Amino acid sequence: xxxxxxxxxxxxxxxxxxxxxxxxxxxxxxxxxxxxxxxxxxxxxxxxxxxxxxxxxxxxxxxxxxxxxxxxxxxxxxxxxxxxxxxxxxxxxxxxxxxxxxxxxxxxxxxxxxxxxxxxxxxxxxxxxxxxxxxxxxxxxxxxxxxxxxxxxxxxxxxxxxxxxxxxxxxxxxxxxxxxxxxxxxxxxxxxxxxxxxxxxxxxxxxxxxxxxxxxxxxxxxx
Amino acid sequence: xxxxxxxxxxxxxxxxxxxxxxxxxxxxxxxxxxxxxxxxxxxxxxxxxxxxxxxxxxxxxxxxxxxxxxxxxxxxxxxxxxxxxxxxxxxxxxxxxxxxxxxxxxxxxxxxxxxxxxxxxxxxxxxxxxxxxxxxxxxxxxxxxxxxxxxxxxxxxxxxxxxxxxxxxxxxxxxxxxxxxxxxxxxxxxxxxxxxxxxxxxxxxxxxxxxxxxxxxxxxxxxxxxxxxxxxxxxxxxxxxxxxxxxxxxxxxxxxxxxxxxxxxxxxxxxxxxxxxxxxxxxxxxxxxxxxxxxxxxxxxxxxxxxxxxxxxxxxxxxxxxxxxxxxxxxxxxxxxxxxxxxxxxxxxxxxxxxxxxxxxxxxxxxxxxxxxxxxxxxxxxxxxxxxxxxxxxxxxxxxxxxxxxxxxxxxxxxxxxxxxxxxxxxxxxxxxxxxxxxxxxxxxxxxxxxxxxxxxxxxxxxxxxxxxxxxxxxxxxxxxxxxxxxxxxxxxxxxxxxxxxxxxxxxxxxxxxxxxxxxxxxxxxxxxxxxxxxxxxxxxxxxxxxxxxxxxxxxxxxxxxxxxxxxxxxxxxxxxxxxxxxxxxxxxxxxxxxxxxxxxxxxxxxxxxxxxxxxxxxxxxxxxxxxxxxxxxxxx
Numbered sequence: 001x002x003x004x005x006x007x008x009x010x011x012x013x014x015x016x017x018x019x020x021x022x023x024x025x026x027x028x029x030x031x032x033x034x035x036x037x038x039x040x041x042x043x044x045x046x047x048x049x050x051x052x053x054x055x056x057x058x059x060x061x062x063x064x065x066x067x068x069x070x071x072x073x074x075x076x077x078x079x080x081x082x083x084x085x086x087x088x089x090x091x092x093x094x095x096x097x098x099x100x101x102x103x104x105x106x107x108x109x110x111x112x113x114x115x116x117x118x119x120x121x122x123x124x125x126x127x128x129x130x131x132x133x134x135x136x137x138x139x140x141x142x143x144x145x146x147x148x149x150x151x152x153x154x155x156x157x158x159x160x161x162x163x164x165x166x167x168x169x170x171x172x173x174x175x176x177x178x179x180x181x182x183x184x185x186x187x188x189x190x191x192x193x194x195x196x197x198x199x200x201x202x203x204x205x206x207x208x209x210x211x212x213x214x215x216x217x218x219x220x221x222x223x
Numbered sequence: 224x225x226x227x228x229x230x231x232x233x234x235x236x237x238x239x240x241x242x243x244x245x246x247x248x249x250x251x252x253x254x255x256x257x258x259x260x261x262x263x264x265x266x267x268x269x270x271x272x273x274x275x276x277x278x279x280x281x282x283x284x285x286x287x288x289x290x291x292x293x294x295x296x297x298x299x300x301x302x303x304x305x306x307x308x309x310x311x312x313x314x315x316x317x318x319x320x321x322x323x324x325x326x327x328x329x330x331x332x333x334x335x336x337x338x339x340x341x342x343x344x345x346x347x348x349x350x351x352x353x354x355x356x357x358x359x360x361x362x363x364x365x366x367x368x369x370x371x372x373x374x375x376x377x378x379x380x381x382x383x384x385x386x387x388x389x390x391x392x393x394x395x396x397x398x399x400x401x402x403x404x405x406x407x408x409x410x411x412x413x414x415x416x417x418x419x420x421x422x423x424x425x426x427x428x429x430x431x432x433x434x435x436x437x438x439x440x441x442x443x444x445x446x447x448x449x450x451x452x453x454x455x456x457x458x459x460x461x462x463x464x465x466x467x468x469x470x471x472x473x474x475x476x477x478x479x480x481x482x483x484x485x486x487x488x489x490x491x492x493x494x495x496x497x498x499x500x501x502x503x504x505x506x507x508x509x510x511x512x513x514x515x516x517x518x519x520x521x522x523x524x525x526x527x528x529x530x531x532x533x534x535x536x537x538x539x540x541x542x543x544x545x546x547x548x549x550x551x552x553x554x555x556x557x558x559x560x561x562x563x564x565x566x567x568x569x570x571x572x573x574x575x576x577x578x579x580x581x582x583x584x585x586x587x588x589x590x591x592x593x594x595x596x597x598x599x600x601x602x603x604x605x606x607x608x609x610x611x612x613x614x615x616x617x618x619x620x621x622x623x624x625x626x627x628x629x630x631x632x633x634x635x636x637x638x639x640x641x642x643x644x645x646x647x648x649x650x651x652x653x654x655x656x657x658x659x660x661x662x663x664x665x666x667x668x669x670x671x672x673x674x675x676x677x678x679x680x681x682x683x684x685x686x687x688x689x690x691x692x693x694x695x696x697x698x699x700x701x702x703x704x705x706x707x708x709x710x711x712x713x714x715x716x717x718x719x720x721x722x723x724x725x726x727x728x729x730x731x732x733x734x735x736x737x738x739x740x741x742x743x744x745x746x747x748x749x750x751x752x753x754x755x756x757x758x759x760x761x762x763x764x765x766x767x768x769x770x771x772x773x774x775x776x777x778x779x780x781x782x783x784x785x786x787x788x789x790x791x792x793x794x795x796x797x798x799x800x801x802x803x804x805x806x807x808x809x810x811x812x813x814x815x816x817x818x819x820x821x822x823x824x825x826x827x828x829x830x831x832x833x834x835x836x837x838x839x840x841x842x843x844x845x846x847x848x849x850x851x852x853x854x855x856x857x858x859x860x
Contacts, residue, residue: 159732160742161781166732177732179742180749203725207597207604207646208570210533210783211730 006137007108014082014103017129020171021061021083027169028061031206035065037198038124041153041216042066044196045120046073048151053119056080056145058104059126063090063097066122071096078115080107082129104130108137109144120151128156131163132176139190146221152192156183158199158213167208180215192219294322295463299470306481308335311474312352315445315467321356323463324431324447326368328353328377330413331435331443335479346393348381348413348443356450368425368450378415389413393434393441398464400456401430413444424448428455433468437476445471488548489514495555496525496714503530504789505600507719509693511701513661515546515712522712523550523591524659525558529565532795532832532839534600534787537565537574538718540612540657541593541635546712553589557582557635561595568834571595571608572642575635579610582636590636594629594657598649600722605649608642610635613660613670616677620652620690624678651722654696656681661711662704677704693717727754729786733771735778735798743771743784747794750786758847759792762825767794769818770840774798778837791827791843799837 021028042065045055051074057067060079067090070077077097081087087101104126106113121142127135142152159177166175178186180199187194196218203211298318305311312329319327333349355368383389388409392399399406401424410432411418424430429449435442445468449456456464492514500508508528515522523543531537539561543554560581564574574595582589592612598605607615607627611634617625627647633640649655656677663673680703684691691699697717705713729750733739747767751760767784774782777800785795804819822829822842829842 159781160734160739161732162734164732164734164781179731179746181745201725201728201730203602203728205602205604205648207599207602207606209602210785211601211725211728213729213731 007105007111010133010137012103012105013131016171017173018082018084020168020173021081022085023171024169025085025089026062029064031169031204031209032202033205034202037200037202037214037216038155039065039069040198041124041155041218042069042122044218045070045122045151045153046075049075049119052076054078054116056115056118056121057097058121058123058142059129060090060099061086063094063099066124067094067097067099070122075120078118080104080115104138104141105134107145108141111141115145117147118145118150119147120153121145123152123154125155125157127154128175128177129173130176131174132178135176135186136190139187139192143191143221148221148223150221152219152221153217154187154219155214155216158183158215169206169209183215183217187217187219188222191222193222194219291459291463295466298323299466302467302470302474305474305478308475308478308482311471311478315471315474316352316354319445319447319467320354323460323467325450325453326353326355326446326448328414328446328448329443330381330445331475332441333380335442335475336437336440337479337483345385346383346390346441348383350377350379350381351443353377368448377417378413381413381415383412387412392432393436393444396434396436396441398431398433398461398468400428400461401432402428406432410446413446425451427451428457429453431456431461431464433464435468435472435475437472442472442475442479484548488551491548492522492551492554495551495558497527500528501530501536503528503534503536504787504791505534505721505723506536506598507693507721509697509717511697511713511715513701513705513709513713515661515709522546522661523554524661524712524714525554526657526714526716527558527561527565528716528718529562531565531568531597532797532834532841533785534723534789534793536598536600536718538596538598538655538657538716539565539593540659540714540716541591542612542659542714543589543591544634553582553585553591556585557591557593561593565595566832568832568836568839570644571597571606572644573835575608575610575632575642576640579635579638579640579642583638588636590634592634592660596655596657598655598718598720600720601725601728603649603651603720603722604646605655606644606646608632608644610640610642613658613663614674616656616658616674616681617649618654618656618681618696619650622682622684624656624681626674626678649720649722651720652690653720654693655718655720656700657716657718659712659714661709661713662700662715665706665710673704680704693719723789727788729784731784732781733784734781735775737775739775739782740768740771743767743796746784747786750788751792754788756788756792756846759844762844763792763794766822766825766842767796769821770794770796770842773804773818774800774840777802788846790846792846793841793843795839795841797834797837797839801833801837803831803833803838804840 053075055070055075055077057077057079060067060081063079067077067079071094079090079097079099080102082103084101087099090099102113107115127138130138146152157177158180160179162176163174165172184194194217198216200214201211202214301314301318302311305314316327329351330348331351333347388405389412392409401410417423425448431447433445435445447464496512500510510526523545525541527539529537541557543550560578564577575593578593582591593610594612594615596605596607607629609629609631611631615627617627619625629645630643632642660670663677664670680700684696684699697715700715731746733742744764744767747764748760751757751763774796778798780799783797787793826842827845831838831840
């Protein structure tokens with residue numbers, strides 16, 4: 001079964017997701033001010049990649065901190081986000097990077113947009129915005145975007161939910177998650193080897209978002 | 224008043240009133256011609272009833288009677304005006320001395336009887352007060368009439384012999400002259416050995432003893448004395464004394480009832496305030512309540528602290544307008560409503576919204592202000608909504624007092640108000656001060672000035688100690704802000720944010736399905752291992768499994784499992800079904816129901832709370848005092 005066939009069998013429903021982030025804008029960074037976990041996963045990329053590497057920040061948000069961190073490290077960075085407002089903010093915050101307002105599904109093998117191949121892909125808290133059924137497909141897309149042996153860092157919130165509507169910074173978004181053991185299986189099944197893992201309990205600086213279990217995985221494309 | 228004129232005697236001349244207890248005294252024993260109208264209309268002080276002097280011998284009887292009536296009219300009005308015991312008796316003394324007598328000695332039943340109940344306890348009379356006219360140089364040698372020392376020469380406590388003359392007199396309830404048959408022993412019994420000293424009792428009818436008799440009880444006695452150089456009492460004077468005593472007794476009884484009512488109201492109010500504050504983790508609390516100075520001024524101030532799921536705490540201060548038993552009663556009802564709403568874990572603006580609705584159902588004219596805050600020690604956030612209440616002040620660790628800008632919407636009871644919750648950072652080490660207007664507002668000071676004064680006083684307390692204890696802080700604030708006499712009651716609630724690091728928390732959303740309980744067990748195991756709480760693994764896993772199994776049976780959306788490690792291990796399972804489980808002994812063959820029985824056996828505390836969005840079932844276990852290894856307190860990030 002080809003990726004194309006799989007994607008065709010799914011009815012995409014992104015309604016409200018991008019709009020929520022359009023509305024949230026800068027408040028996202030205010031609610032999640034501490035990004036040590038994300039930064040240290042970024043450090044792993046910087047330590048592992050030669051200068052001038054091409055890096056894709058998938059679900060880049062405002063570009064802070066990861067797009068900026070990668071750009072500052074001297075990489076050629078492309079940022080992608082579904083939210084128009086986020087891409088706008090990111091262009092302002094990280095002028096040195098290139099940004100596209102795109103859906104990850106647009107980047108699938110044979111999809112409408114080809115951004116070329118990357119030495120690394122970062123996807124921090126972005127795959128969780130997909131329904132579970134799409135996540136293996138998204139992993140295949142990431143694998144497709146990477147050069148052989150390319151690096152993949154991602155973060156998820158540990159939860160056993162699928163397309164679950166939650167209140168989020170005054171909006172409603174739908175999120176999916178896996179428990180740690182299940183996440184391992186999904187990532188490995190997607191053709192990645194998990195090199196490093198870190199988990200944190202994170203308390204957002206906002207009263208209506210409960211604390212969450214954040215998982216950061218540093219992976220390598222398994223060839 | 225049908226009495227005949229008093230026998231002639233020397234006139235007593237007007238005397239200035241240096242005695243402190245006569246501060247407002249003006250006028251005196253002047254004849255009608257000298258001083259026809261006693262005092263100004265605003266502050267009438269009675270002249271004495273006319274004593275027949277040589278210069279008045281030719282006058283008609285009628286004006287004398289009129290004078291007597293005038294005197295009584297003013298005197299009884301003033302006695303009736305007294306609101307408390309001391310005031311009533313002060314007016315009696317002012318009316319009596321020097322206008323009617325040269326000395327007055329008041330004894331009161333101790334304790335004063337309240338209501339109509341008969342007391343089996345023996346009567347005890349306690350000396351209440353003495354007033355004397357300053358002594359003239361040629362004064363009589365009576366120790367009872369000596370101006371100094373004031374009290375020390377009269378017996379303080381008297382236990383009348385049940386069969387003695389004094390008891391008889393008290394029961395009879397009528398005033399009597401000191402020289403009447405059988406009265407001298409009664410006077411001696413009341414006044415003690417002094418009364419039997421030579422010349423203690425001035426000769427002739429110069430002593431009247433009048434029982435103070437209430438509706439059912441003896442309230443006390445009044446002894447009136449005239450010096451030997453003054454004209455003796457007449458039989459008319461006995462009636463005057465009787466009137467004074469009757470009105471005084473009514474006044475005393477009224478004051479007692481009034482004091483009793485005030486103490487009932489006071490008790491009512493205190494019963495409605497928290498008897499103790501909860502001691503949740505992540506926050507420290509201290510409170511003060513000061514009633515208004517005037518005893519009968521019951522206030523409607525209240526405060527509360529209510530633990531919420533997730534170790535959050537609701538902090539509340541409120542003030543029902545008015546000072547009456549009704550204010551206190553309404554306060555009690557509002558406080559209960561707030562507790563109920565808080566239990567539903569509603570955001571502050573919604574709590575105030577529903578409180579407003581409920582308050583209108585209590586009556587149309589009950590207005591209250593209320594400030595509702597939720598502190599979250601994990602996210603270090605504070606959520607506040609305000610219904611017309613003075614602003615909360617956040618005392619930062621450096622001594623800076625920040626007035627929290629929360630839109631002060633209209634008060635509770637107005638209706639149709641749009642309340643707004645404002646969220647802000649709640650830094651660890653900062654102290655939230657919630658108070659009622661009595662702290663910052665008085666007849667002389669508006670709220671704005673008062674709040675500034677509060678901030679200034681906070682700076683000084685922080686200068687001395689880097690972090691004063693909350694008890695100290697409360698005392699300091701009240702010491703700096705509260706004058707001796709208060710028009711209003713004051714409630715003060717202080718909350719110091721201690722917070723706790725996110726790594727003492729575990730939080731997961733779990734889809735409800737047959738495997739959820741197993742997943743919850745695994746997550747629990749992982750968290751407890753991370754926290755070095757292996758010794759608690761078995762019991763915790765078992766309870767988590769039971770509670771989650773229960774939740775999964777009713778949930779239609781993902782449930783939430785939350786683990787909190789402080790000095791206790793707290794587990795909370797939230798689901799979207801509002802059906803709150805009840806513990807019951809499982810019957811053979813029962814599938815469910817055992818779960819909570821088990822939790823009840825194993826947990827130190829547990830509970831199930833209905834929320835606006837479903838329910839939370841929680842349980843706590845004490846963490847063993849000395850874990851094998853001290854877990855890191857620092858967040859890992």
